Amino acid sequence: MSANEAALVLQQLKQRIAEYDYHYYVLDAPLVDDNEYDGVYRELVQLEQQYPELVTADSPSQRVGGLASAAFESVQHRQAMLSLNNAFSEQELEAFDRRVREATDETVVEYAVEPKFDGLAITLTYEHGVFVQGATRGDGYTGENVTHNLKTIRAIPTRLTSAQPPALLEVRGEVLMLKKDFEKLNQQQAAAGGKLFANPRNAAAGSLRQLDSNITAKRPLHFFAYGLGASAGIPELKSHAEAMQYLADLRFPVSALRTVKAGAQGLRDYYAEIGAQRSSLPFDIDGVVYKVNDFDLQSTLGFVSRAPRWAIAHKFAAEEAITLIEDITVQVGRTGAITPVARLKPVFVGGVTVTNATLHNEDELRRKDIHIGDTVIVRRAGDVIPEVVSAKPELRPADARVFVMPAVCPECGSHVVRLQDEAIARCTGxxxxxxxxxxxxxxxxxxxxxxxxxxxxxxxxxxxxxxxxxxxxxxxxxxxxxxxxxxxxxxxxxxxxxxxxxxxKKASLPRFIYALGIRNVGEATAKDLAQHYGDLDTLMQANIESLLEVNDVGPVVADAVYQFFQEPHNREVIAAMRDLGVHWADIPRKKQSAAFAGKTFVLTGTLPTLKRDQAQAMIEAVGGKVSGSVSAKTSYVVAGAEAGSKLEKAQQLNVTILDESALLAMLELPSSVPETTENNKVKSAENVENQQGLF
The missing domain is CATH 1.10.150.20 (5' to 3' exonuclease, C-terminal subdomain)
Structure with a gap:
């Protein structure tokens, strides 16, 4: 057999195996028995051994045996993998629907609805139809490269079955383990004397993050796609439902429980339907997800902090169990907060075995009348820290004891104080x-x-x-x-x-501010502070009145930030870190700009020097808004290399298109980017006005 003939046979074998995998792992309808499948696979491997130069990255033989890594390298997401806000009640669900209707002027909104898988969020990147990279969500902006391990999951195609595959396609989804496979895995672990997994989610996460993909290949992982990330060269899709059907047509596994519902009543009905099926589903879910179906409406709604305004997760009610409080101790937090913690008789609740549960603070402990020795109800929902809901005083034993908060810190012996109007006691150390x-x-x-x-x-x-x-x-x-x-x-x-x-040492200013551990300053507030002041020195000199001008900063946060930077020791530590090489790029600080106020920008493609989050921060700092999709309401599209469908849609809608140089010119910042050429089809600063309507 010649090399050309071997290449043709290999291609046919790959197609056969891909067909078998699709029917077995996605459709759950096998075409052949295991013996026949193994025979075809062995034929492919033998032929590749004979012609090693014909082995390609998308070959079924490359699904197993990726080299073990010392650690997973970081991957910068082209589009952020944002979290979802949660609703736990019908009132919160109705409030979400009301906000959507008011923001879009729609009487009744259509929602794409689907189960909320309890697994590990990942993104798959395909270039010209070939799977080239897979990554975990990480912090939403940067994840871990787990490509080798994801290749072992047979439900994930290594090559797209499309006559004209897109130049770029990012598929967002969830890696999970089916209930039956989880039980079988734990049986195997027990027989081998290994560690048992607490629940399918932990088993899936641990399996995907193995440093040796040979181990991952032995774990029965599954995958469901639930959305798109960055793309170029895909058909025009007008809704989430169309996007999901597009993924299904490309043979990605998608939930058969997905559908479209109208209005709040439709969402309530779906929540009840899925809730009734929850226990009989082959996989774990912890709620359902509602997404505004229309992409133009999604663009109108935009984002807040780390979550889209157009989607929400409606979580199922927390699971509860009854157990015994064997003791109560205290935990000292990083800000000195002294938190009472119940040490429990182990109990299985919410998918894990719980041995500790928070009692929040002394007032809450007294309000619930909880004693050491009490029988109590413990609650856990999703990843929420387990808490003691209430005691059963009728079951209280005669030797039950009242817990007394310590007067000194158990860690350092410093006094414990409780400030006026605060529920938390704190160590003064x-x-x-x-x-x-x-x-x-x-x-x-x-x-x-x-x-x-x-x-x-x-x-x-x-x-x-x-x-x-x-x-x-x-x-x-x-x-x-x-x-x-x-x-x-x-x-x-x-x-x-x-x-x-x-x-x-090469940090971003928002990350550094968040890392300092200032009380009441989370990631979103750290970002707001960085954008408002632009550099750390200005922030450190800010007074209370100035801090109150920052977006979403109230008196409590302003006081915490002010007091932190007034402490000489904190200033000394910050100065020492800077002397040791910790640095960041200051964020340009400007007042609201008329050129940006009320304008909506969309960022697409890879910019020459700016990362997407940097560009977004610059635009938002001067009053602009950044959206994830192009619509008639988009003011500007900032396009870089491989801009794809968003650039095409902007051209169709006659939206003004900028390159990085033009954006920096609008921001009145110097550009280090060479002037764009006519072939780029992206307008530079000096010809935006002249070329208006060119496309």
Whole structure:
């Protein structure tokens, strides 16, 4: 057989195996038995061994056996993988529908509805029909490259079955494990003396993040697609329902339970329908998802913080169980908060075995009249921290004891105080308190803060216990000798941590502000502060009146930020970190610009020098709005390389198109991008007016 003949046979074998996989893993309707499938697969492998130069990335033989990695590399998402806001009641559902109708001037809104899978969110990237990369959601903007492991999931096609595959297609979906497969896996783990998984979600997440894809291949993972990310060269899709059908036509597994409903009553009906089927479904779900179906309406609604305004997850009621409080202790948080924690007799609730549950604060503990020794109701919903709902006083034993909050911190012996009008008691030890020190460093290194991979709780515990890290700046003084001398830290592992620390020195200003651990300052507030002030020095000098001018900053947050930067020790730590090389690009700070106020921008393609979140921050800082899709209400489309369908739609609607240079010119910032050419079909700053209507 010649190489050309072998290539033809291989192509036919690939197509046969892809057909078998689709019917078996997606349609659940096998075409052949296992023996026949194995025979075809062996024929393909033997032929590839004979002609290794014909092995391609989309071959079924490449699904298994990717090289083990020391760690997963980071992947920057082309479009952010945002979270969803939650609704837990009919009132919250109706409020969501009302907000949508008021914002769109629609009498009745049509929603695409689907189950909310309880798995791990991922994105799949296809270029010209070939699967080239898969990544986890991560923090929504940056995930982990798990391509090798995703290739082992037979439900995910490695090549699209389309005569004209798109130049770029990002498919968003969920990796999960079916209930029956989870039970079988745990039986195998028990027989082998291995660790049992708590629930299918944990099993799926742990399997997908194996460093050796041979292990992942042995785990029965499944996949469902639920949306699109960035794309170029796909048909014009006007709704989410059309997008899901497009994915189904490309042979991606999509939920058969998806449909379209009208108005709040339609959403209530669907919630009841899926809720009634929940226990009999082959996979775990923790609610349902409602998305405004029409893409133009989605564009009108836009986004808030880390979530779209046009979608919401309607969660099922929390699961509850009855157990016994064996003891009550306190936990010291990174801000010094003293939280009472119930130590429970282990109980299975909400998909996991629960041994601890929060009691929130002293007032809540007294209100619920909870004693040590009580029989209590424990609640857990999704990823929410388990809590004690109520006690059963009729079952209280004679030796039950009232819990008394400590007067001194159990970690450092400092006084515990409770300020007026605050429900939380706090340790006064500050950074001399080991618990606060550990929590502060762990938070600082966390993925959504400085993202120092490897610097987790166990390593931080050792660093603090040995006085190697007393303040945040000490993280940047660690060296190979310090780290490699710790428990379970070989030289290579220590070097990986040092590399991650060095990488974190190049931060973004919002991440750095969030990483400082200022009370009441989350990611969204950190971003607002960075955009408002533009640089850290200006923020550190801000008074209360100035802070109250920041978007969504009220008196409590303003006071927390002001007091944090008034503390000399905090200023010293920040100065030390900057001296040790921690830096970021300041965000241009301007007043509202008439050129941007009330204008809607859409970013598409890869810009020459700006990342998408940087461009978005610049636009929002001067009063503009950034949307995810093009509509008649779009003012400008900022287009880069491989802009795709959004650029095409903008041209059809005669929307003004800018390149990066034009955007920077509007922002009155210098451009480092070469002037665009006529062939780019993107308008530069000086010819926007002249070329209006060109397309």
């Amino acid at each position: 500050g950074l001399i308190c080991p618990a606060q020190r550990k929590q502060a460093v762990t938070h600082f290194a966390s993925r959504r803060a400085m993202d120092i991979e490897g610097l987790g709780e166990k390593l931080v515990d050792q660093l603090v216990a040995r006085n190697l890290v007393n303040h945040l700046d000490d993280v940047y003084r660690l060296d190979l000798a310090m780290l490699s001398g710790l428990d379970r830290m070989a030289e290579k592992s220590a070097q990986n941590v040092l590399d991650a620390i060095a990488k974190s």
